[in-house]
Amino acid sequence: MDRQMNFVLDPEFAGLPALDPAIAGNETSYPAFENGVAQDVFIKWPLELRNEIVWGKVWPDYPNVVVNESLDWDTQVKLFRAYTAFPDFFRTRTAAWWIQEITEFYKLLKFDGLWIDMNEPASFVAGTVGGKCLGSPLLEKPPYMPQLDTMEQGLNHKTLCMNSQQFLSDGTPVRHYDVHNLYGWSHAKPTYE
Numbered sequence: 001m002d003r004q005m006n007f008v009l010d011p012e013f014a015g016l017p018a019l020d021p022a023i024a025g026n027e028t029s030y031p032a033f034e035n036g037v038a039q040d041v042f043i044k045w046p047l048e049l050r051n052e053i054v055w056g057k058v059w060p061d062y063p064n065v066v067v068n069e070s071l072d073w074d075t076q077v078k079l080f081r082a083y084t085a086f087p088d089f090f091r092t093r094t095a096a097w098w099i100q101e102i103t104e105f106y107k108l109l110k111f112d113g114l115w116i117d118m119n120e121p122a123s124f125v126a127g128t129v130g131g132k133c134l135g136s137p138l139l140e141k142p143p144y145m146p147q148l149d150t151m152e153q154g155l156n157h158k159t160l161c162m163n164s165q166q167f168l169s170d171g172t173p174v175r176h177y178d179v180h181n182l183y184g185w186s187h188a189k190p191t192y193e
Contacts, residue, residue, distance in 0.1 A: 005032075006101070009108050016111070018115040018116070020058060021118065021183075022086055022118065024059075024060055024084055025083040026062055036087065039093055039097050041091065042085040042087060043085070043088045043166055045164065045165060046135070047165075056128065056129065057124045058084045059084075062080055062082055065080055089183070089186035089189070090186050091166075114191060116187055116191050119184040119188070120180075126153060127160065133161035133162070133163055135161075135163030136163065139155070139161075139175065141155070142155065160176050160180075162176050
């Protein structure tokens with residue numbers, strides 16, 4: 001994949017295509033993101049907090065940069081990784097968008113399998129770019145935390161803010177906190193279809 005961007009083929013690519021759920025938001029022209037915005041498929045904050053995409057950072061790197069690998073990982077993420085938006089795969093329209101993107105990609109590269117990855121959903125930042133999760137901090141650091149090595153950093157460590165809003169297929173709004181463990185399944189379902 002070109003710069004590890006979903007649905008963008010590197011001319012020298014050989015192997016099994018991998019699709020992460022994170023879609024780059026810093027590109028000048030990137031149909032997967034543009035189509036996703038037009039169809040309102042990305043996870044956002046609840047309307048009462050802010051009607052905006054909850055941004056993460058994963059791959060790809062920013063366009064036309066060379067990553068200084070002598071820097072520590074967090075600095076590399078801050079300086080070189082693109083903003084990414086995460087699709088809300090519970091929504092019917094998101095599943096339709098994802099299937100359409102895969103269908104268009106198949107026209108470029110015939111494949112008989114896809115590797116889907118990073119669908120915890122994984123992010124290289126805590127919660128959102130800037131680290132400021134909106135809403136109740138109790139969802140980010142609940143009183144009953146699982147015994148994790150990163151327990152003191154909260155549930156949003158290297159994933160989305162728990163106050164992010166998603167929608168079930170019937171339109172019922174839910175917090176990411178309530179469906180976090182189903183995100184990988186929700187990504188796999190339309191990929192399989």
